[in-house]
Amino acid sequence: MIDALWGWPPPVLDPAGPYSGKVTTLAWSLFGLGAFVTLVVVFALWVAIKGPDKWKAKLGGERAILLGGVAFPGVVLTALLVWGLTLTASLTEPIHGDEMRIRVTGEMWWFRVQYLDPSGAVVMEDANEIHIPVGRPVVLELESADVIHSFWVPHLSGKKDMIPGRRTLLRIEADRPGEFGGVCAEYCGRQHALMGFVAVAHEDDDFREWYAERNERLVSAGLDITRQVESSSGSGTQGSERSTVTRTGAGANTNSGQQSGRTLFMQSGCAACHRVAGTEANGLAGPDLTHVGSRRTLGAGILPNNRGTLIGWIGDSQSLKPGNRMPSYDMLNADELEAIAIWLEQQK
């Protein structure tokens, strides 16, 4: 799935925003300078071995050493260092305007995604998918829940480590709409290679619509988006009990699997690790499933998302991503797995 999003040209050479553009320019400049210096050195080598005596003498002279061996590298390397450091710093500048804020937490082996309001309160939670508007810088607050991970969407910005106990910042911005693959870029354990995500950049209007849709769903479930999120971090009961009532009716228009899918989800222990806003499912250990039905991928960017892959993941996640922290629910039968999958499909 991630491969499909990367394609050709390689995303590092195909910037889709100003921050990644700057990184690519620096990379090409380094490459160009490197090539130039290599040519000069090869030429000097030729002079030293087979060149005319007059040139040899010049090459061995003090002037050549001072100019080519001290002045040139001194100036060029210093300039590059300043360029590189200022560029890196510009990627990690804190908020100074109305930038959007998103907190992304690396967990073994997936990405927790929390949309923040300007005051820093969580307004919406999701996983392994980051939606941003085109043409607006977004400041990511990167954290880790366990080991060091690294956040990297080559189309949109540079890499930034996610370090336990610390908050790092990274700016991303897209200047065209599209889906951009991202990965964990720091070895973080057995399933490091299967830890990815998708960044989706929307035109401004689409983004507003997307946001409003999600919001509306929560509101129709009797939830004030902000209050719900607060309650999930504090005393969760009062908020969720109220919403349980509203939610039962909300999507109950499919087949008979519907009612039991929801019940099975709650009874089989899924709710202990997963949260579905507006239901009693309020687990925080695993990815938030409130919007799982609208996601493009499952299992942290690795599988397409459809009923079949949902069933496969729930029933057999240990074959698909061995060692991941979700057990295979192979104690459920096919009908039960399907019922849960159908219910999850509706959690847009």
Next chain:
Amino acid sequence: MGMGSVEHRNWKAIVAGVALAACAALAACKDPVETRREPAIGPKDRGLIAIKRAGCGSCHEIPGLDWPSGRLGPSLDGFDDVGLIAGQLPNRPDVLAAFIRNAPSVKEGSSMPPMPISEAEAADIAAYLYGLDHD
């Protein structure tokens, strides 16, 4: 005199080297990506692409697909030698294609869910599965 001819040879070597490098550079400049033609791919290749896109591997071990290799459903290794499809249906390409798209509709109560693939993709996948000849 002698000196002169040695230098002469040096310059020849350099000209040859530069020409060689130029040739290599030219050879490296292929057509731009957009104008290059995709190598012709047949139904079997398209089948594997569709298998990846739909995520069949999340329930099946499928030859030619390193990952994923789910074990909720039967392995599809050596599928051309299977007798009846899912132990019940005649093993014909059209039936297989129909089964892959919507198993419960052709086999009552099948536990394989309907998959989001087009009819053409289903036919390609059937071609791929039948092409896995181990004999």
